[in-house]
């Protein structure tokens with residue numbers, strides 16, 4: 001089969017590799033679509049993991065084979081939920097539900113969760129940038145069937161929507177609260193929509209006008225164009241986020257940073273009320289340091305939170321939101337590349353243009 005094999009930093013090659021063999025109670029899925037995710041981009045660009053690997057974890061496709069259940073004959077309860085021909089959305093991380101972290105509902109820190117249960121060969125890394133993937137038994141609880149009326153691409157978007165809904169649930173908000181979402185790329189737009197669906201007044205910022213226009217369609221109440229602090233000859237970051245009268249009249253109850261911007265963090269501390277929350281969603285680079293006025297945490301009781309990765313226990317709710325099109329992800333997908341063009345897809349997703357949002361590797365492109 002064809003696959004985009006990661007051979008080292010910034011080296012993604014279209015190659016022919018063996019179709020994965022499946023074992024007891026495993027699924028073989030023919031991939032139809034796989035989203036390009038910023039976390040994969042980082043691994044590919046910086047070469048943070050040893051090659052070879054096949055990345056891609058926002059995967060949807062069709063079940064073409066189900067591994068027999070071993071000595072007992074029939075498939076396991078989980079595997080028997082599926083039949084050949086089912087269109088499915090996959091989920092590559094599932095926690096054990098039993099360890100210290102799982103008991104504290106911190107699934108992303110669980111050792112089993114950190115293992116990747118889907119592979120197209122080599123060290124398991126998602127495998128969605130290939131024609132076929134092998135789905136291991138421990139991630140079967142996260143596999144969701146795609147309704148007939150929905151597309152594979154919508155199925156592939158369950159994973160990123162899940163990560164956003166998980167983060168939204170970390171915020172202690174009441175309907176009618178004001179929330180700032182900094183950054184309106186695909187993830188920022190998902191935050192805007194999910195927060196609006198929960199009754200929040202959402203203020204969004206971005207560097208591109210085109211994205212702000214789209215944010216209105218995704219439910220933003222207010223939009224504000226901001227400038228990159230580095231764009232004007234490295235001038236010092238402005239003291240406040242230039243939000244016009246909103247800085248005075250409508251303090252935010254929470255701020256979500258969907259961009260890894262330190263200036264946005266500083267601004268977020270300034271525009272949220274006392275006891276408000278700031279959620280970091282894009283600061284994934286290790287060793288990144290910044291200054292925080294600690295009294296704003298201790299005295300003003302402003303909380304600094306993070307959220308990473310998905311929570312399979314909310315996957316049903318995510319599927320309902322996406323497949324009912326309350327969270328309509330179709331408008332987020334702007335570019336499609338064939339499997340052999342995966343390197344191009346990653347390149348575009350790493351350097352977004354005003355017109356590009358979610359980039360998909362599609363087996364129909």
Ligand SMILES: [Zn+2]
Nearest residue numbers: 037058159160
């Ligand atoms: Zn992802």
Ligand SMILES: [Zn+2]
Nearest residue numbers: 096099102110
């Ligand atoms: Zn666990």
